[in-house]
Amino acid sequence: MSDILTKRADDYAQWYNDLVLKADLAEHSEVRGCMVIKPHGYAIWEKMRDALDGMFKATGHVNAYFPLFIPRSYFAREASHVEGFAKECAVVTHYRLKSDPEKGIVVDPEAKLEEELVVRPTSETIIWNTYKGWIKSYRDLPLLVNQWANVVRWEMRTRLFLRTAEFLWQEGHTAHATKQDAEEETMRMLDVYARFAEEWLAMPVIKGVKTESERFAGAEDTYCIEALMQDGKALQAGTSHFLGQNFAKAFDVVFTNRENRQEHVWATSWGVSTRLMGALIMTHSDDHGLVLPPKLAPVQVVVVPISKTPEQLAAITERVQPILRSLSERGITVKYDDDDTRKPGWKFAEYEFKGFPVRIAIGPRDLENGTVEVARRDTLEKETLQVTDLAEKIEHLLQAIQSNLYEKALQSREEHTRAVDTYPEFKEAIEQGGLIYAHWDGTEATEARIKEETKATIRCIPLKGDTSPGKCMVTGAPSAQRVIFARAY
RNA sequence: CGGGGUGUAGCUCAGCCCGGUUAGAGCGCUACGUUCGGGACGUAGAGGCCGGUGGUUCGAAUCCACUCACCCCGACCA
Numbered sequence A: 001m002s003d004i005l006t007k008r009a010d011d012y013a014q015w016y017n018d019l020v021l022k023a024d025l026a027e028h029s030e031v032r033g034c035m036v037i038k039p040h041g042y043a044i045w046e047k048m049r050d051a052l053d054g055m056f057k058a059t060g061h062v063n064a065y066f067p068l069f070i071p072r073s074y075f076a077r078e079a080s081h082v083e084g085f086a087k088e089c090a091v092v093t094h095y096r097l098k099s100d101p102e103k104g105i106v107v108d109p110e111a112k113l114e115e116e117l118v119v120r121p122t123s124e125t126i127i128w129n130t131y132k133g134w135i136k137s138y139r140d141l142p143l144l145v146n147q148w149a150n151v152v153r154w155e156m157r158t159r160l161f162l163r164t165a166e167f168l169w170q171e172g173h174t175a176h177a178t179k180q181d182a183e184e185e186t187m188r189m190l191d192v193y194a195r196f197a198e199e200w201l202a203m204p205v206i207k208g209v210k211t212e213s214e215r216f217a218g219a220e221d222t223y224c225i226e227a228l229m230q231d232g233k234a235l236q237a238g239t240s241h242f243l244g245q246n247f248a249k250a251f252d253v254v255f256t257n258r259e260n261r262q263e264h265v266w267a268t269s270w271g272v273s274t275r276l277m278g279a280l281i282m283t284h285s286d287d288h289g290l291v292l293p294p295k296l297a298p299v300q301v302v303v304v305p306i307s308k309t310p311e312q313l314a315a316i317t318e319r320v321q322p323i324l325r326s327l328s329e330r331g332i333t334v335k336y337d338d339d340d341t342r343k344p345g346w347k348f349a350e351y352e353f354k355g356f357p358v359r360i361a362i363g364p365r366d367l368e369n370g371t372v373e374v375a376r377r378d379t380l381e382k383e384t385l386q387v388t389d390l391a392e393k394i395e396h397l398l399q400a401i402q403s404n405l406y407e408k409a410l411q412s413r414e415e416h417t418r419a420v421d422t423y424p425e426f427k428e429a430i431e432q433g434g435l436i437y438a439h440w441d442g443t444e445a446t447e448a449r450i451k452e453e454t455k456a457t458i459r460c461i462p463l464k465g466d467t468s469p470g471k472c473m474v475t476g477a478p479s480a481q482r483v484i485f486a487r488a489y
Numbered sequence B: 001c002g003g004g005g006u007g008u009a010g011c012u013c014a015g016c017c018c019g020g021u022u023a024g025a026g027c028g029c030u031a032c033g034u035u036c037g038g039g040a041c042g043u044a045g046a047g048g049c050c051g052g053u054g055g056u057u058c059g060a061a062u063c064c065a066c067u068c069a070c071c072c073c074g075a076c077c078a
Helices: A012-022 A039-058 A072-076 A079-088 A124-134 A179-199 A246-250 A275-284 A310-329 A344-354 A364-369 A390-415 A423-432 A444-454
Strands: A026-028 A035-037 A069-071 A091-094 A097-100 A104-107 A112-119 A143-152 A166-176 A206-209 A221-228 A234-244 A254-256 A262-264 A266-273 A301-305 A334-336 A358-362 A371-376 A382-386 A417-419 A435-439 A457-462 A482-486
Touching: A012 A026, A012 A275, A035 A039, A039 A143, A039 A166, A039 A179, A039 A275, A069 A072, A072 A079, A072 A112, A072 A124, A079 A246, A124 A143, A124 A166, A124 A246, A166 A179, A179 A206, A179 A221, A179 A234, A179 A266, A221 A390, A221 A457, A221 A482, A234 A246, A234 A275, A246 A266, A266 A275, A275 A390, A301 A310, A301 A344, A310 A334, A310 A358, A310 A364, A310 A390, A344 A358, A358 A364, A358 A390, A364 A371, A371 A390, A382 A390, A390 A417, A423 A435, A423 A444, A423 A482, A444 A457
Parallel strands: A301 A334, A301 A358, A417 A435
Antiparallel strands: A026 A035, A069 A112, A091 A112, A097 A104, A143 A166, A166 A266, A206 A221, A206 A457, A221 A234, A234 A266, A254 A262, A358 A371, A371 A382, A435 A482, A457 A482
């Protein structure tokens, strides 16, 4: 069984690839850099999407949809934004094909677009161009819009979920009357992301602000949630940007304030992507396969009958019905797998590999004893339980799994977090992986040097924790507070 | 975009150096039987333009040229 999956200790990257493919989450498509998200993977993404969407709505946001194609000239409006994305844009240059005797079908050279269309790598430009028409008065603000969409970034190297040329995400784009409102929105959504990561993904995250070199192209400040994966590498799981008035100025979005004066609006944008799937996988899964937190598992409980004869299966099915009903009544999603073309052992392995949080097995012995065997995926423990009050016990078990996963991930992060004060110490520590808190003089030069010499980047300047000043571990210059270094995905 | 590698059955690969009937293995798939509480076993079967094009040759999976695709490692990035 376990021989179909590379061990994490042997080759973590290979383990990840094997897992994604063999747990049926996604596969490489024939199209370079693009993946096919398979039903099991997509079902998890849908759970994430629904949970996040609910949190966005609860904070006053509404959904809308903007075009996939952005006129090339829009990108020229905001200087740093163009610079950030120019190198990875797919561009539509023609709008028609024609048949060709030799090649079958070719681009019709006659059908060249007057102005090329950029396939959105992100939507700030088209959205701000649109907002110009929506915002006239302070009474139109705040404007709190989100969109669920696909975006394209022409990446050199891709990895399933972590970096693909096309990916799914949500991007919130908000407009505000004051700087303070926009800043509050930025932080509000950062908190939403952090809460989602911890309560749903069961993944502890650190909230922080990015250094200038890691900042989103066009932002004044980029805030992020950073998580630590099992191999000691950090993963940026979500970002929330305070855009200042940059896009409002670039697209001339002004409103009339209460004093009848014209002002540029203040903006934010924030997003999380299918990369969260990678974060989820790498946070909890083990050498036996995928491990899913119950709140994101497409199916929380699978029931496997064990029978030798059709009569036995019928008897088991009858016994199982009230169990299924009582679980459903508690809002627990459950699947009864009475497929007789697979054997129980095969099913056990399969559901374990795919990360189903709880498995209930019921066989002839259980029929006699009024029991079932309950196995939990996170610890692989099994116990035999009386059927009485089973649903209630399962409900508690699911909660226990959810919190156990979070606790384990938190403990793992703490074990792989340390503070260092000297550069030699840092170099040694970074080889061990994990998050390293160290003092930095705040200059881009020092940051670049550290990256060059150690491949570690500043993941963020944490918002909470030790904020006492010190001296830069590299230059000895004054440092306002410790920042977090790590090698990152 | 640089460096490396791989294309042969649904999957993983052998065969290629040293050209020679009908191209192999394991897994998976199909049928039947025995099985069924942790990925069972036996028997029988199906499945291939050997990535593509062009060359060399009596003869090419095998040699040569070109080409396409994908993977891995770097630089860039959510």
